[in-house]
Amino acid sequence: MKESLTHPSYLHHHYGDVDQQREAAKLGMWLFLVTEVLFFGGLFCVYAIYRAWYPELFVNAHHALDWRLGGINTLVLIASSVTMALAIRSFQVDKQKLAIGMMFATVMLAATFMVIKYFEYAHKFHVGQLPGKFYTYTGIEGTNPHIFFSIYFAMTGLHGIHVIIGIGVILWLMSKARKGSYHSGYYTPIEVTGLYWHLVDLVWIFLFPLFYLIG
Amino acid sequence: MTDSHSQSEHKDHILPVKLYLSVGAVLFFLTIVTVAASRIDLGQFNLIVAMVIAIVKASIVGLFFMHLLWDRRFYMSAMLMSVLFLGVFIIITMSDTMRRGDIYEEVRHPIVKDAAMYKDIDKSKNDAHGVDSHDDAQAAEGNEAESDAEKDSQEHDTPTH
DSSP states (O other), X not given: OHHHHSOOTTSOTTSSSHXXXXXXXXXXXXXXXXXXXHXXXXXXXXXXXXXXXXXXXXXXXXXXXXXHHHHHHHHHHHHHHHHHHHHHHHHHTTOHHHHHHHXXXXXXXXXXXXXXXXXXXXXXHHHTOOSXXXXXXXXXXXXXXXXXXXXXXXXXXXXXXXXXXXXXXXXXXXXXXHTTOOXXXXXXXXXHHHHHHHHHHHHHHHHHHXXXXXX | OTTHHHXXXXXXXXXXXXXXXXXXXXXXXXXXXXXXXXXSOOTTHHHHHHHHHHHHHHHHIIIIITOTTTSOHHHHHHHHHHHHHHXXXXXXXXHHHTTGGGTOHHHHSOSOOSOTHHXXXXXXXXXXXXXXXXXXXXXXXXXXXXXXXXHHHHHHHGGGO
């Protein structure tokens, strides 16, 4: 009886119980992910249109990308997805220390991804493989290779912004987790952030073959 | 624990660590497969193979890491719905863009294929003194020859307009 009068600190007043709160948060995150799919979808549509229009352009220009770096980045992001999933699991079984370690590993892997991306971008900036009118490189055969780099920078750039936001959110949650905010009874913020993080991984799973592994 | 009753109601899918690790291993393996597949020349099927592998990987991430396999079916249907609408979006848009040449002759056979800015790039390339590699120089020559040819064709075309 006493339980029904008091409620845990993490339960907000406008929810009936912890489960309702958790389901509402997850529903909200899933609907956000739906909008994210459509957000990236616009760019995937651009990609599809231009690749159908200029198939040789994509084949010629994609040789400027290093599939090894793209491949390593794919593995790095998959590994970060594993550590994020393990972080959630660790909270489920009340191993907070391990969970924080797993979140830290996720952040480090995400940072590795961004560092590799930085080197790729820096090289392209250096040789002038830039989007649209900023394109000045002359080493690629065929017509209009700048179109490839416009789409490349738009898609990987938007994805990179998502990775940076993910790093920020996970660091913020880590600082709260250190204060003991999350445990087996309440770990919803970690769970929904995990969903977001997996979507970021998922987008890259498509970007990698579409840009680095053409023909 | 004060919230033990609510905890038992939780649909808490605590999965074994081993499962997460093996799912990760499968994803690693499929990444290697997709790289290997891209090195075999299958013509148009390369794209299809790459996309099939990507869809399998994405499904694995969704089903296991995002817990769609155990969670409420509503989340799965929301996700599938977004993919469905993305498909509608792309197919309808491309049914337009892929048929534009049917109406406009200049879309099917553009007179000048390169964007206008490439003329400036070629010019600055000629002014610059021996930029990096030998290959670049050759490609630049190729471009120049091409754009010259285009200029010619333009000149021939203009009187008729």
